[in-house]
Amino acid sequence: MSTRQTIGRKGEDLAAQFLEDQGYRLLDRNYRFQRAEIDLVAFDPDDDNQGGELVFVEVKTRSGLGFGEPEEAISEEKKEAIATVSRAWLHERRMEGAAARFDVVGVVLNQDDPPSITHHRNAFFG
Numbered sequence: 001m002s003t004r005q006t007i008g009r010k011g012e013d014l015a016a017q018f019l020e021d022q023g024y025r026l027l028d029r030n031y032r033f034q035r036a037e038i039d040l041v042a043f044d045p046d047d048d049n050q051g052g053e054l055v056f057v058e059v060k061t062r063s064g065l066g067f068g069e070p071e072e073a074i075s076e077e078k079k080e081a082i083a084t085v086s087r088a089w090l091h092e093r094r095m096e097g098a099a100a101r102f103d104v105v106g107v108v109l110n111q112d113d114p115p116s117i118t119h120h121r122n123a124f125f126g
Contacts, residue, residue: 011061011070011107012039018105018117024055033088036081040105041089053099056086058123061107070106071120079124 016026019042028041040057058078060070082102090096104123108116 007061007063007109008059010109012059014061014107014115014117015057015059015105016040018119019055019057022119027054028089031085031089033085036085038082038085038089051099053101054090054095055101055103056082056089057103057105058082059105059107061109063109064111069118070108071104071118071123074104074124 012029016029019040020026024042024044026040026042029039031038031041038056039059040055042055042057043052044055045052058074060073062070079102086100086102087096090098090100101122102124104120106118106120110116
């Protein structure tokens with residue numbers, strides 16, 4: 001596994017744990033359709049017991065901020081690919097029309113400090 005893949009996997013693990021600690025239920029990891037992938041699919045229960053919504057999560061991890069914040073690396077092309085994969089995920093599970101949103105979790109792995117995690121709800125298409 002390359003260093004980049006190792007950093008990405010660590011970031012996804014941290015993001016998954018972060019979301020679970022916030023009460024989300026993790027449904028899927030690294031779901032692929034054609035040549036695209038969604039890092040995490042989770043369920044965010046509604047606090048007032050009105051249901052909740054599916055959350056398609058893109059995780060961006062950096063080992064420093066020399067190239068900017070992790071979430072700045074999501075291009076319009078990547079957003080469209082995530083939308084396509086999310087439609088496939090919903091179709092495969094016969095959940096078309098379910099309440100859903102797209103979030104981004106940015107993870108910065110600081111060398112001497114604990115990782116920094118930033119969660120952006122409704123990061124795009126919202």
